[in-house]
Amino acid sequence: MQTFIVVLALLGFAAVGYTMGRARSIMTAGGTPKGLHSLPSYYGAYTAMWIGLPSLLLLAAWLIVQPQIVDGLVMGGLPSAMTEGLSSSEYGLLLNDIRNVATGNISSRGDDPAITAAAARLSGLHDTGFILMIVAAFGIGAGGLAVARSRISPTLRARNTVEKVINVILIVSSLIAILTTVGIVLSLLFESFLFFTHVPFYEFVFGLNWSPQTALRADQVGSSGAFGAIPLFVGTLLITFIAMMVAAPIGLLSAIYMAEYADPRFRAFAKPMLEVLAGIPTVVYGFFAALTVAPAFRNAGESIGLDVSSESALAAGVVMGIMIIPFVSSLSDDVINAVPQSLRDGSYGLGATKSETIRSVVVPAALPGIVGALLLAISRAIGETMIVVMAAGLAANLTVNPLEAVTTVTVQIVTLLVGDQEFDSAKTLSAFALGLVLFFITLALNVIALSVVRKYREKYD
Amino acid sequence: MTDATSFPPGTGSGGRPTDPARRPLVVSPHLARRYARERRFRLLGLASVATAGLILLILLGSIVSKGYSAFWQYNVDLTIEFSAEELNPDGGPVDMETLRRANYLALVRDSLKREFPDAAGDRSERRKLYGLVSPNADIVLRSMVLEDPGLIGTTQTVTIKLSDDMDTFAKGYIDRNLPEGDRRVTDLEIGWFDHLNSEGRIHAAFNVDFFTQGDSREPEEAGIYGALIGSILTLMVTLLVSFPIGVMAAVYLEEFAPKNRLTDLIEVNINNLAAVPSIVFGLLGLAVFLNFFGLPRSAPLVGGLVLALMTLPTIIIASRSALKAVPPSIREAALGLGASPLQVVTHHVLPLAMPGILTGTIIGMAQALGETAPLLMIGMVAFIVDIPQSFTDPATVLPVQVYIWADSPERAFVEKTSAAIMVLLGFLVLMNAIAVLLRKRFERRW
Numbered sequence: 035m036q037t038f039i040v041v042l043a044l045l046g047f048a049a050v051g052y053t054m055g056r057a058r059s060i061m062t063a064g065g066t067p068k069g070l071h072s073l074p075s076y077y078g079a080y081t082a083m084w085i086g087l088p089s090l091l092l093l094a095a096w097l098i099v100q101p102q103i104v105d106g107l108v109m110g111g112l113p114s115a116m117t118e119g120l121s122s123s124e125y126g127l128l129l130n131d132i133r134n135v136a137t138g139n140i141s142s143r144g145d146d147p148a149i150t151a152a153a154a155r156l157s158g159l160h161d162t163g164f165i166l167m168i169v170a171a172f173g174i175g176a177g178g179l180a181v182a183r184s185r186i187s188p189t190l191r192a193r194n195t196v197e198k199v200i201n202v203i204l205i206v207s208s209l210i211a212i213l214t215t216v217g218i219v220l221s222l223l224f225e226s227f228l229f230f231t232h233v234p235f236y237e238f239v240f241g242l243n244w245s246p247q248t249a250l251r252a253d254q255v256g257s258s259g260a261f262g263a264i265p266l267f268v269g270t271l272l273i274t275f276i277a278m279m280v281a282a283p284i285g286l287l288s289a290i291y292m293a294e295y296a297d298p299r300f301r302a303f304a305k306p307m308l309e310v311l312a313g314i315p316t317v318v319y320g321f322f323a324a325l326t327v328a329p330a331f332r333n334a335g336e337s338i339g340l341d342v343s344s345e346s347a348l349a350a351g352v353v354m355g356i357m358i359i360p361f362v363s364s365l366s367d368d369v370i371n372a373v374p375q376s377l378r379d380g381s382y383g384l385g386a387t388k389s390e391t392i393r394s395v396v397v398p399a400a401l402p403g404i405v406g407a408l409l410l411a412i413s414r415a416i417g418e419t420m421i422v423v424m425a426a427g428l429a430a431n432l433t434v435n436p437l438e439a440v441t442t443v444t445v446q447i448v449t450l451l452v453g454d455q456e457f458d459s460a461k462t463l464s465a466f467a468l469g470l471v472l473f474f475i476t477l478a479l480n481v482i483a484l485s486v487v488r489k490y491r492e493k494y495d
Numbered sequence: 496m497t498d499a500t501s502f503p504p505g506t507g508s509g510g511r512p513t514d515p516a517r518r519p520l521v522v523s524p525h526l527a528r529r530y531a532r533e534r535r536f537r538l539l540g541l542a543s544v545a546t547a548g549l550i551l552l553i554l555l556g557s558i559v560s561k562g563y564s565a566f567w568q569y570n571v572d573l574t575i576e577f578s579a580e581e582l583n584p585d586g587g588p589v590d591m592e593t594l595r596r597a598n599y600l601a602l603v604r605d606s607l608k609r610e611f612p613d614a615a616g617d618r619s620e621r622r623k624l625y626g627l628v629s630p631n632a633d634i635v636l637r638s639m640v641l642e643d644p645g646l647i648g649t650t651q652t653v654t655i656k657l658s659d660d661m662d663t664f665a666k667g668y669i670d671r672n673l674p675e676g677d678r679r680v681t682d683l684e685i686g687w688f689d690h691l692n693s694e695g696r697i698h699a700a701f702n703v704d705f706f707t708q709g710d711s712r713e714p715e716e717a718g719i720y721g722a723l724i725g726s727i728l729t730l731m732v733t734l735l736v737s738f739p740i741g742v743m744a745a746v747y748l749e750e751f752a753p754k755n756r757l758t759d760l761i762e763v764n765i766n767n768l769a770a771v772p773s774i775v776f777g778l779l780g781l782a783v784f785l786n787f788f789g790l791p792r793s794a795p796l797v798g799g800l801v802l803a804l805m806t807l808p809t810i811i812i813a814s815r816s817a818l819k820a821v822p823p824s825i826r827e828a829a830l831g832l833g834a835s836p837l838q839v840v841t842h843h844v845l846p847l848a849m850p851g852i853l854t855g856t857i858i859g860m861a862q863a864l865g866e867t868a869p870l871l872m873i874g875m876v877a878f879i880v881d882i883p884q885s886f887t888d889p890a891t892v893l894p895v896q897v898y899i900w901a902d903s904p905e906r907a908f909v910e911k912t913s914a915a916i917m918v919l920l921g922f923l924v925l926m927n928a929i930a931v932l933l934r935k936r937f938e939r940r941w
Contacts, residue, residue, distance in 0.1 A: 205747060217779055318865075326553075473772075
């Protein structure tokens with residue numbers, strides 16, 4: 035919050051610089067803006083940039099570097115007996131304790147005088163750093179203001195400079211998309227690489243046994259830790275399959291009805307209804323699955339003598355299918371509408387009825403697009419998290435019986451990473467390996483789907 | 496399908512022949528079947544749309560029917576004796592510190608014991624008796640006494656919340672005709688309840704606390720205010736980060752970018768990011784923001800950043816199509832009058848595209864508001880009672896609150912969860928309504 039106020043203050047400083055630069059430019063031009071190269075507002079913007087950009091960049095760098103330096107100083111100030119021979123996790127624990135004491139929380143060794151002293155030192159350094167940061171940021175801003183002021187003259191090409199800087203800012207913002215992808219791939223690859231140093235790759239991909247509880251102590255019984263991901267893949271595919279069994283027919287038939295039969299009034303009512311279905315948060319579907327659908331299925335199963343698990347794959351899959359219906363129907367609606375009317379007219383001209391036209395002309399013509407839509411839907415189902423977290427099971431169960439509980443890749447990622455965790459255990463790292471698999475499978479499905487759709491579009495446009 | 500030599504005359508696009516007498520004989524035996532099939536197919540389509548609608552109704556209906564009762568709470572009027580011995584046992588001068596620390600729960604218990612002297616003997620019965628009212632009832636009394644110390648020594652009628660089980664019973668969710676072992680409340684408790692009820696001392700009131708309090712382990716005390724503030728803080732970060740970056744990226748890609756490998760790569764990237772599962776963004780946030788940059792766990796700042804990366808593709812794609820919809824003639828006219836390319840964009844194109852951009856942004860924000868999975872990864876799933884005050888305080892958001900409550904075993908949390916969902920859906924409807932309004936009101940077609 036303090037940092038936020040500093041940022042606001044710097045922006046205010048830049049705004050002041052704007053008016054100063056503007057006034058300065060008019061003054062140098064002799065009281066009228068006529069003789070200036072650019073409009074006075076560009077001289078204002080020029081000054082604001084000289085103030086804002088360097089100081090904000092400094093602020094960002096400071097915020098990243100300062101904690102590291104402060105931590106180093108504090109740990110260096112501890113008696114060497116405390117820090118010598120510590121492993122990196124113990125070191126982190128000690129640092130955490132000091133931080134806790136510094137922020138006034140209770141810590142496991144808060145009564146240790148060395149820790150208390152270090153905590154006082156930490157908050158002292160922190161405050162000093164903060165004040166130094168403000169001084170440095172405003173100092174640089176003032177320097178920028180001075181430079182800008184001295185440079186402002188009627189011949190300064192202020193507009194061109196400002197536009198060049200804005201152009202760079204625009205390029206940087208569009209690069210964020212690439213940075214995000216790179217960040218995802220690098221972080222997943224890095225952590226997965228660490229995981230594969232603990233667990234062999236083939237064991238992860240082909241193993242039939244998944245029980246990620248690793249032993250805390252060497253002599254502990256019953257928690258060996260097995261990382262065979264096949265049961266998770268099978269569970270994911272089973273639930274996805276059930277979901278597609280629900281979503282594909284209902285979604286496709288709705289799309290066909292809306293595109294070919296429905297009159298505009300019906301469309302005006304039914305389309306928003308499907309959009310509402312698409313806009314409902316997944317956590318709501320999860321709640322619906324866990325509290326309404328799953329018990330209903332269990333009771334229905336009981337009444338005909340079937341033993342349905344209360345976390346059955348069927349319930350999670352059906353609700354996931356419901357979630358995907360609008361996705362399938364809106365994508366298919368688009369591709370069906372893109373089929374040229376001349377194809378339909380040709381078919382009607384040969385005497386075909388509407389449904390015959392749809393079945394033997396429109397759907398085949400739209401097929402690549404429909405396949406693309408279904409692939410995108412599958413990728414959506416595989417990556418969906420909340421429904422399965424709330425309605426599917428936790429135990430890895432290698433089965434294809436939809437009435438039993440299975441677990442999925444996303445469920446395991448959530449259960450492995452929610453709560454406290456240590457970052458070098460195979461258990462935590464395995465979540466990143468699962469994330470990597472998830473990322474690449476959905477990426478591959480999307481690339482295939484998009485290329486299929488694009489190929490098809492080129493044909494009729 | 497058709498006989499090539501004989502066209503069915505008068506057959507429109509799937510319509511019926513106008514003159515049956517002139518129908519060629521070759522077609523007629525099949526025709527009835529073909530029309531029947533046509534009707535069946537049409538019906539099938541209608542049935543699937545209807546199924547989707549029905550499911551939506553069931554979904555909303557089940558949530559409203561489970562959740563509407565959470566908006567009120569049953570209370571009981573108890574006669575509380577603010578006895579000086581209980582509040583100030585040492586008999587010294589009454590100062591604020593003593594009053595703050597006094598045992599107010601004992602006052603409630605004394606009152607209940609006086610009400611039902613029979614139960615006072617047995618320990619387990621006594622515990623049940625105390626369990627009639629909320630275990631946090633003392634807070635009400637404490638704030639009363641702190642406000643007006645003159646109450647000490649007097650006897651007052653105070654309205655106190657029933658405990659979650661009794662509240663659930665009062666709302667009729669527990670069937671009193673079930674055998675005693677199968678329900679959460681015993682015959683004894685029902686007897687007490689009926690006695691108080693017959694005296695007209697149990698009444699329902701609007702559950703204000705649901706909207707003004709943070710989370711609690713006691714369902715009758717739990718509210719959504721903390722999660723609401725968390726959601727607002729998180730969305731503020733998301734908006735502040737994703738809106739400027741998204742619009743600037745869209746402007747660059749649509750108006751300035753040369754057609755080369757780099758811009759192609761950016762476009763492919765944006766399209767792929769739009770389809771990456773949200774949980775992967777959570778993994779990114781955990782690995783990069785928490786472990787690499789050392790930002791605080793559970794903070795709206797980190798949640799907002801993760802959601803910003805997630806909504807960025809939505810905003811970029813929507814903004815680009817809004818920019819594309821501005822006709823080139825506008826740009827050419829401005830360029831012809833001597834505007835620089837950047838002036839063309841900032842003075843003319845962007846203002847004209849703004850309604851479309853804002854619509855896309857609101858839809859992106861609505862998605863972010865409903866998102867849960869990535870926030871679980873960065874620790875926003877903790878049990879947090881305090882209302883978050885800043886971007887770095889531990890916080891949770893509405894959908895995560897729904898998830899936390901849905902996981903709680905108490906029966907009373909079911910209605911709280913449904914009510915929280917209703918509030919969440921209310922906000923989503925509001926946001927989408929604004930988006931639709933914006934589109935209808937300001938969108939120009941050229």
